[in-house]
Amino acid sequence: MRDIGSKPVSARRPRLVVASNRGPYIFKETPEGLTRVKPVSGLVSAVEPLLEANGGVWIGWAGRGPEEAADREDAKHVIPLGDRQYIFREAFLTEDDIQSYYHGFANRMLWPLCLYFNEKCRFEKENWESYVRVNEKIARSAVEEAGERDLIWVHDYHLALVPELVRRELPGSRIAFFWHIPFPSPDIFRILPTAESVLKGILGSDLVGFHIQTYVRNFLSSIETILATPVNIDEGAIWWQGRKVMVKASPIGIDxxxxxxxxxxxxxxxxxxxxxxxxxxxxxxxxxxxxxxxxxxxxxxxxxxxxxxxxxxxxxxxxxxxxxxxxxxxxxxxxxxxxxxxxxxxxxxxxxxxxxxxxxxxxxxxxxxxxxxxxxxxxxxxxxxxxxxxxxxxxxxxxxxxxxxxxxxxxxxxxxxxxxxxxxxxxxxxxxxxxxxxxxxxxxxxxxxxxxxxxxxxxxxxxxxxxFDLSWWLEDFISPLMRPDGVSGKTDPRGPRGVAHDAQ
Missing domain, CATH: 3.40.50.2000 (Glycogen Phosphorylase B;)
Structure with missing residues (x-):
């Protein structure tokens, strides 16, 4: 595992750039040097094979702060997997980032809100500002890594602002976003003082994914209600700033x-x-x-x-x-x-x-x-x-x-x-x-x-x-966007249940 520099964008073939709160490895400094541990994670199990097959970059936190890594903002590591490799761009988070962005806004505001535990929500302006800063940091890394033909895939509620931030710098880029927790009804989501900013952040994507159709309906209703933007619920489509944003249900599977x-x-x-x-x-x-x-x-x-x-x-x-x-x-x-x-x-x-x-x-x-x-x-x-x-x-x-x-x-x-x-x-x-x-x-x-x-x-x-395993999920949600036409397919509106019943 070694640090590397950036490769000129023009020399790259199309690849996948993944952004998530936690990366595919946890790094720890030991007397023997830097060690890495792969966490037990459904997301890592799903996405890493795609990076192995197509090449690309994974951006995320590996458990370290800048004080543990010579005060750098991030570092790049080649993840060797036989003759197939991808790059892990490690984002460093300070102790304040962890307390304010992660424990504060993400897990004391968004997490309880989306799971309908409103009484546990705590909104602090300082936590929101930290959330914005970390999203800006991750977005900068994505912009630096992505070529114009690459696909940027952002994951979960921790990074909801990243799609719009990337879109500002790379207006022609292909961006997918997957929200892995429930998305609540608009009456609940509008409790969030920064609900409009979060929704606009997500709408920087070309494709937005949720696990089930209920969350899709809630998201579309929130766009319609909170942003006063027309949506096509039957098609799962939103017209936003001259672009068509598709929204679909695609429940993640297991291996x-x-x-x-x-x-x-x-x-x-x-x-x-x-x-x-x-x-x-x-x-x-x-x-x-x-x-x-x-x-x-x-x-x-x-x-x-x-x-x-x-x-x-x-x-x-x-x-x-x-x-x-x-x-x-x-x-x-x-x-x-x-x-x-x-x-x-x-x-x-x-x-x-x-x-x-x-x-x-x-x-x-x-x-x-x-x-x-x-x-x-x-x-x-x-x-x-x-x-x-x-x-x-x-x-x-x-x-x-x-x-x-x-x-x-x-x-x-x-x-x-x-x-x-x-x-x-x-x-x-x-x-x-x-x-x-x-x-x-x-x-x-x-x-x-x-x-x-x-x-x-x-x-x-x-x-x-x-x-409907991990391979199906990748094929259903992200593979269509990786084709040259970049068009996402539609799933049965009933989700996998209808197909499974037919197979019995």
């Missing part, structure tokens, strides 16, 4: 084959059997329910625990026979609200275990840590039921990972109706994450579901997740 392969490994299967033996006190009899989430208030972990408590209250015959395993991946541990949420979750775990432990069987196993892919897949295989009930979620890839890991075509998926994936994974048992009685009743239904129905549902889910 189905990677999870499928991991689930078929002998050591993974052996570990799944071990998890069942340990959870079920060595007898192997009983049922396991699994939850797996990042520790975040939007994931509904506390509400899920309350539903488990209600389940044991309503159906005492399952006490001592059903174990709930909750994996909580640490997140934003330094933030006070998250520390309080963790305390409440751990209190609930203790209370439920105190009330419902029977014959030495503890009903709730709480794992507060990150797991490797193999360990996670082993838990997916060990479970009889996956209970995925976020209070709001842009899509939810855990549900898809569970399905991809079920090589036995067994198991039941219970999924929140407020997760974007519920519009695609219709063979799951869909619940309201706030309705404790509905969830507890659905848990009983899942545990008592006949084997034939379980298999029919899981086989249909697996066909869906396999068909």
């Amino acid at each position: 189905f084959q990677a999870f499928n392969r991991t689930a078929r490994r002998k050591d993974t299967i052996a570990r799944a059997h071990e998890i069942r033996r340990n959870a079920l006190s060595g007898t192997g009899t009983g049922k396991i329910i699994l939850g797996a989430d990042r520790l975040d208030y939007t994931k509904g972990i506390l509400e899920r625990l309350l539903a488990i408590e209600r389940f044991f209250e309503k159906y005492p015959e399952f006490q001592g026979k059903v174990i709930f395993i909750q994996i909580a991946v640490p997140s934003r541990a330094e933030v006070g609200d998250y520390q309080e949420m963790r305390r409440q979750i751990e209190e609930a775990v203790g209370r439920i275990n105190g009330r419902f432990t029977r014959e030495g069987r503890i009903p709730v196993h709480y794992l507060y840590r990150s797991l490797s892919r193999r360990e996670l897949v082993a838990h997916y295989l060990a479970a009889d039921v996956a209970l995925i009930t976020p209070l709001r979620d842009g899509l939810n890839l855990v549900a898809k990972e569970f399905v991809a890991s079920r090589i036995d075509s067994d198991g039941v998926l219970i999924l929140s109706e407020l997760a974007g994936a519920s519009e695609q994974l219709s063979e799951a048992l869909i619940v309201n994450p706030y309705d404790l009685d509905e969830i507890s009743d659905t848990i009983r239904r899942a545990l008592e579901m006949p084997e034939e129905e379980r298999r029919q549902r899981m086989e249909a889910l697996r066909k869906n997740v396999e068909a």
Whole structure:
């Protein structure tokens, strides 16, 4: 890995320039030198192969500030992958950037707003100004890297201003933008004091993508309502400053084959059997329910625990026979609200275990840590039921990972109706994450579901997740823009669900 200089634009063949908050690697300074770690990221898994195949540049933060890198604004690294390479242009963020742009505006204003947690929103002018500065920094890097035939692909709510900033400098460029979290209704989005600026920033794109059609409609309605700009909802089109901006739904998939392969490994299967033996006190009899989430208030972990408590209250015959395993991946541990949420979750775990432990069987196993892919897949295989009930979620890839890991075509998926994936994974048992009685009743239904129905549902889910994987997402959303004509195709307005049903 080495620093490199810029290559003359005229000498480049068309390529992809990707911009995201975090880059494909995390860099750390050690006594032995600079080390790099690839984060577990669906975005990296999706986009890196495209950069490998076509060449290009990825712009993003690698966890370092300028004080750790000789006060430079950014640095370039060749990422060697056999005879295929791309450039990672590392953007350095100061501690103030991290606190104000990232923790402040992005995660204390945009994140709760878009997930309908308005009471958690905190708008500070200083945070907005920091957000603008970081977006300007990333946009400058994109402008310096992009040739006139290159495609610039910007990702997520952290960088919503970048498309317009790039468009000012490169008016003829091709720009795509993908918003990975829910987009709320205009009545909610207009709470944001800088809503107009954010929307105008996104409209610097040629193509704007969301996971599901609901978010597309909300975005178009916001453009129409807040910017007073006509939109064509049927076509998914906006005329803005003499350009036609297309908007489409394209739910990101997972690397189905990677999870499928991991689930078929002998050591993974052996570990799944071990998890069942340990959870079920060595007898192997009983049922396991699994939850797996990042520790975040939007994931509904506390509400899920309350539903488990209600389940044991309503159906005492399952006490001592059903174990709930909750994996909580640490997140934003330094933030006070998250520390309080963790305390409440751990209190609930203790209370439920105190009330419902029977014959030495503890009903709730709480794992507060990150797991490797193999360990996670082993838990997916060990479970009889996956209970995925976020209070709001842009899509939810855990549900898809569970399905991809079920090589036995067994198991039941219970999924929140407020997760974007519920519009695609219709063979799951869909619940309201706030309705404790509905969830507890659905848990009983899942545990008592006949084997034939379980298999029919899981086989249909697996066909869906396999068909609409990462490769499909890239082909559906970004590949059309990489063609010479640069025209984006349209998807079935029902999204992948309609196609999946036809394939059953």
